[in-house]
Amino acid sequence: MxxxxxxxxxxxxxxxxxxxxxxxxxxxxxxxxxxxxxxxxxxxxxxxxxxxxxxxxxxxxxxxxxxxxxxxxxxxxxxxxxxxxxxxxxxxxxxxxxxxxxxxxxxxxxxxxxxxxxxxxxxxxxxxxxxxxxxxxxxxxxxxxxxxxxxxxxxxxxxxxxxxxxxxxxxxxxxxxxxxxxxxxxxxxxALLSGVPHADAAPHVCGPGCHDHHGHHGHAAPDHGALFETWSAQPDAVIPAATLRAWLREVPPGVLRLKGLLRTGESDWSEVQFAGRHGSLRKASAPAGDARAGVVAIGLRGRLPDAALKDFFVP
CATH class of the missing domain: 3.40.50.300 (P-loop containing nucleotide triphosphate hydrolases)
Incomplete structure (x- = not known):
């Protein structure tokens, strides 16, 4: 594909x-x-x-x-x-x-x-x-x-x-x-609206402060750290496509950009994207090797809804 x-x-x-x-x-x-x-x-x-x-x-x-x-x-x-x-x-x-x-x-x-x-x-x-x-x-x-x-x-x-x-x-x-x-x-x-491929997203948006794969923070870039922050996770659970689409229609306020590669079925994977007001979900190939699912969200510092993101992606 x-x-x-x-x-x-x-x-x-x-x-x-x-x-x-x-x-x-x-x-x-x-x-x-x-x-x-x-x-x-x-x-x-x-x-x-x-x-x-x-x-x-x-x-x-x-x-x-x-x-x-x-x-x-x-x-x-x-x-x-x-x-x-x-x-x-x-x-x-x-x-x-x-x-x-x-x-x-x-x-x-x-x-x-x-x-x-x-x-x-x-x-x-x-x-x-x-x-x-x-x-x-x-x-x-x-x-x-x-x-x-x-x-x-x-x-x-x-x-x-x-x-x-x-x-x-x-x-x-x-x-x-x-x-x-x-x-x-x-x-x-x-990283905010550029369409950076997911495989490259984490190194670009996640800085030295990242320490926990299940919901952690980093800086979008060294000179943007005072204004923006990120939240990322590697969900282990299957999240059905219908559940993801429903969530994308009601993304919590404060998320400016979100992207990820997630397991949506036993052998199904999907690429999720959200930018500003619009989200999309598309079928994707499984990650290579032992790579895992991953999702990254970007928002203004202090306004990113960490708890809501964690509740949905890594409950």
Whole structure:
């Protein structure tokens, strides 16, 4: 069974921090082969030491990632990524600052080789409340926000207390219930919505503090430890697919991202994914060798529902 390529779409108005986020993820790839598709190739300004070669609208990076300019044909660009001689682990599309990221996500969803992991939308904490009052901008901002699985209120350090409060109030009023985090310099960990393969997830998200396989904590990355935390476990029990699907419809508040490989029958295995507001369960191959089932959840520090996660996965 060929694994579908995880797709993440990044949206947000001009100046919200999308390019900063992409550069951060490229620097933190840690062996993950990402294909990043952008509208404005020059705006990425990739660190020189990461660039291995440039050919037309494509730049190959030393860490195995590539950046491609979409041009006028996103579908063609996606086909090239899907058919790449050396397979990618994830694809990330940056929507232009005035476009609707959900329309881009729908194009990606049309390809059976891709699996939509989520739409992350950034807003500028210091400007969005004022921008939303502009009748020429309001519709664009609202459409972007309503497509989000996760809203990142970025540049919180540059906003006054009133501006930050206004930004958060506008986000909640426009997209009530959508997970929302505050951050500076687009400090969102790659593991949060990148579709990192499960086999690689634990080393990336679980730090030295991990000591117990049945519900333990770690940091999403050294520089994100103050904001995010993880919970992980290796469940021994069979969790029926129907039970998992029901749980995914009512994921406890505080879980921003969850992924895992779980036994759902005597000889059946499933890959479970949850990002922001949406979860999925797909049949999967049994882990190789003596590898066990595993699940990792990520959330804001102090808000991850450890007890609820433990009660369900390792009662």
């Amino acid at each position: 060929k694994k579908r390529l995880p797709l993440t779409v990044i949206g947000g108005f001009l100046g919200a921090g999308k390019t900063t986020l992409l550069n951060r993820w490229l620097r933190e790839a840690n062996g993950l082969r990402m294909a990043v598709l952008v509208n404005d190739f020059g705006a990425l300004n990739i660190d020189a030491e990461l660039i291995a070669a440039t050919h037309g609208d494509t730049t190959a990076l030393t860490n195995g990632c590539v950046c491609c300019q979409i041009g006028d044909d996103l579908g063609r660009a996606l086909v090239e990524v899907i058919d790449a001689k050396t397979p990618f682990d994830a694809v990330v599309i940056e929507a232009s600052g005035v476009s609707d990221p959900w329309r881009i996500a729908q194009i990606g969803m049309a390809a059976p080789e891709l699996s939509l992991e989520g739409v992350i939308v950034l807003v500028d904490a210091s400007a969005v409340a004022q921008q939303a009052k502009d009748p020429l901008l309001a519709d664009t901002l609202v459409r972007q926000l309503k497509s989000a699985d996760l809203v990142v209120v970025n540049k919180a350090d540059l906003a006054t207390a009133d501006a930050l409060a206004g930004a958060l109030a506008w986000v909640e009023a426009t997209a009530p219930g959508t997970p929302c985090i505050e951050t500076t310099e687009s400090a969102v960990p790659l």
